[in-house]
Amino acid sequence: MTKKTKLYKKYFLRLCKEYKMLYMLRNPIIDKDYTTKLVMSGVNWLANIDEKELKQNSILVVSSMNVVIKSFLTLSAIEIANLFPPRKVYDGEKYQCKDYFSAIENISKYQQDGFHNKEERLECFLEDLTNVLIWKFLLIKIKLAPYIELYIQLKRQSAQRQRIRKHFKDFIVLKPHGWDIVK
Numbered sequence: 001m002t003k004k005t006k007l008y009k010k011y012f013l014r015l016c017k018e019y020k021m022l023y024m025l026r027n028p029i030i031d032k033d034y035t036t037k038l039v040m041s042g043v044n045w046l047a048n049i050d051e052k053e054l055k056q057n058s059i060l061v062v063s064s065m066n067v068v069i070k071s072f073l074t075l076s077a078i079e080i081a082n083l084f085p086p087r088k089v090y091d092g093e094k095y096q097c098k099d100y101f102s103a104i105e106n107i108s109k110y111q112q113d114g115f116h117n118k119e120e121r122l123e124c125f126l127e128d129l130t131n132v133l134i135w136k137f138l139l140i141k142i143k144l145a146p147y148i149e150l151y152i153q154l155k156r157q158s159a160q161r162q163r164i165r166k167h168f169k170d171f172i173v174l175k176p177h178g179w180d181i182v183k
Contacts, residue, residue: 036075073117077114089130098130
């Protein structure tokens with residue numbers, strides 16, 4: 001991992017901690033500037049993450065990806081385009097591919113329609129944006145698919161353990177891979 005990537009990771013994690021504190025205090029300081037910082041640092045870190053760290057910290061990366069995507073959904077299409085401007089390649093019609101003009105059309109389309117808090121619409125918009133950093137970010141999201149299922153299973157197990165602990169706290173002992181009945 002490069003020095004720059006480490007700095008983005010550190011900054012992103014610090015912003016997440018601050019956001020959690022502000023949210024718990026119901027502080028109105030959480031605004032667009034804060035969200036844009038969170039998105040920029042998260043995308044820059046996750047787009048440049050290497051395979052080794054992806055495998056070592058898969059749960060952290062998956063939860064960070066979710067935070068970044070939820071933060072993206074709070075921004076408008078124009079705000080996202082200002083953060084990650086489209087590549088200025090103008091020969092899309094010649095090669096039958098996306099270019100600057102198609103990106104501008106999609107920005108205005110999504111600005112009018114919005115994302116409606118749907119990740120699929122957001123992902124389509126980000127693909128149409130023709131920004132290399134965003135494309136790298138989306139590739140990492142694709143690489144995370146097997147880890148996302150593992151993350152969901154771990155959350156379910158944790159919730160199940162909490163329910164068991166709540167109802168039977170005097171009768172059982174929880175272990176890392178299950179539980180035992182107290183005699």
